[in-house]
Every structure is written in structure tokens, then in C-alpha cells.
Amino acid sequence: MTLLILAALFWIGVHVGLSGTALRGKAVAAVGEKRFMIGFSVTSVVAIFLLVLAWQNAETTFLWAAGPGLRWVLAALMLPAFVLFMASHKRNPTAVGAKGLGEEPRGIQRITRHPMLWSFALWAAIHIIGNGDSASLVFFGAFLVTALAGMPSIDAKLAARDPEAWARFSARTSIIPFAAIAAGRNRLALGEIGWMPPVVGLVIWAALLHFHRGIFGVPAILM
Numbered sequence: 540m541t542l543l544i545l546a547a548l549f550w551i552g553v554h555v556g557l558s559g560t561a562l563r564g565k566a567v568a569a570v571g572e573k574r575f576m577i578g579f580s581v582t583s584v585v586a587i588f589l590l591v592l593a594w595q596n597a598e599t600t601f602l603w604a605a606g607p608g609l610r611w612v613l614a615a616l617m618l619p620a621f622v623l624f625m626a627s628h629k630r631n632p633t634a635v636g637a638k639g640l641g642e643e644p645r646g647i648q649r650i651t652r653h654p655m656l657w658s659f660a661l662w663a664a665i666h667i668i669g670n671g672d673s674a675s676l677v678f679f680g681a682f683l684v685t686a687l688a689g690m691p692s693i694d695a696k697l698a699a700r701d702p703e704a705w706a707r708f709s710a711r712t713s714i715i716p717f718a719a720i721a722a723g724r725n726r727l728a729l730g731e732i733g734w735m736p737p738v739v740g741l742v743i744w745a746a747l748l749h750f751h752r753g754i755f756g757v758p759a760i761l762m
Contacts (some may be wrong), residue, residue, distance in 0.1 A: 546593040547675060547681035550586045553579075554685045555692070568707060599674035599728045610760050613665045614748060617759075620661035621740035623647070626732050627655035645729040651716040652709075653690045660686040690714050 557563060559578065567575045593680035605613065626647040647654045663683035667676055698705040713719035720727050
């Protein structure tokens with residue numbers, strides 16, 4: 540368990556402590572954006588490899604049981620996670636750039652500024668609750684912390700690029716899904732999202748629901 544905790548802290552440190560703080564700017568100033576991104580990518584791969592390896596070999600303690608009814612709920616919640624993930628490839632804040640901040644938020648951006656991070660946060664939280672053991676709490680908890688901390692971190696980076704454009708963009712969007720729509724600062728336009736994210740998300744969700752035992756060794760739903 541100690542190695543798993545250290546691997547989780549290493550993963551969080553790379554993505555929150557380095558990428559999400561002023562250390563990133565200092566590192567980029569020292570080595571350049573391209574070299575930093577190469578180094579960051581390599582370090583991320585090493586970090587996730589160590590995290591998965593530590594999780595697979597960690598001793599674990601049973602903490603709680605997710606009953607059949609709850610597991611059905613958790614399985615159902617994975618569907619919006621997949622849809623958010625697929626929709627994020629069309630419009631997401633990390634690909635907007637300073638120029639894009641001045642554009643009207645469209646598609647999934649009307650619902651949330653961070654669809655991909657929300658998909659990871661949902662995935663991690665669902666597996667923490669569903670597994671109910673200490674090793675899963677640390678492993679998936681590392682991804683949950685990274686996803687949740689990444690949202691304000693990305694917002695801060697975009698705000699620094701163009702404060703005026705960011706003020707307009709953030710006023711029409713929200714971190715919390717549907718918050719801007721509920722507040723009347725935006726509107727729901729499902730047609731802008733298109734048919735592909737929900738359809739592909741549904742196919743992936745159904746496939747993993749069916750093959751979860753074969754791929755990961757445990758069923759997604761206990762009958």
C-alpha cells in the first residue's frame with residue numbers, strides 16, 4: 540500500500556503540483572515549451588505506469604460493499620461519463636486558446652467548460668464507490684483529485700492568457716454542469732453537440748458493461 544500511495548502522490552504531483560502551478564511557467568522559461576511538453580508527456584506515462592503497477596500489486600482492505608441496486612445506479616452513471624468524454628473532443632477549454640475565448644460557447648461548453656475532466660471525475664468516483672476497498676480508494680482517488688483540481692487550474696491558465704476575453708467567456712460558462720444554463724447565462728443546445736458523442740458513448744458504455752468481467756476480471760453489475 541505504501542508504494543501505491545507514493546505512486547498516487549507522484550501522479551498528483553506531476554499533474555497538479557507541476558502542471559497546475561507557477562512551476563510550469565518556470566520550467567517552460569528554463570527549457571522551452573516544446574521540451575517541457577515532451578518531458579511532461581514522458582513523465583506522465585511513467586507516472587501512470589507506476590500507479591497501475593502499484594495498484595495491481597498492492598494489498599487492500601475491504602471497506603464497504605456496493606449492493607446490486609447501487610451498482611446499477613453506478614453503471615448508469617457511467618453513460619454520461621462516456622458521452623462527456625466523446626463530446627469533449629469537439630470543444631474543450633484546453634483546445635480553445637486565447638483566440639477561442641472570444642467566441643460564443645457552443646455545444647458541450649454550454650453545459651460545462653470541462654467535459655473531459657468531468658468524465659474522468661465521474662469514472663473515478665464511480666469506481667471508488669463500486670469497488671469499496673482501500674487500494675481502489677487510493678488509485679481512483681488520485682485520478683479524482685487530478686480531475687477536480689485540474690478544472691480551476693485550467694481556468695487560471697486561460698484567464699492569464701487573455702483576462703478580458705476570459706471574463707466574457709467565463710460569464711457565459713460554468714465548471715459545474717448546467718450551472719450557467721440554470722442561472723440563465725446560457726442555453727441548452729443539444730443539436731450543437733451532434734449525434735456522434737451520445738451514440739458512440741452509448742456503444743462504448745454497452746460494450747464495456749457486457750465485457751467488463753472479461754477485460755478487468757470483475758463484473759460491472761452483480762446479479
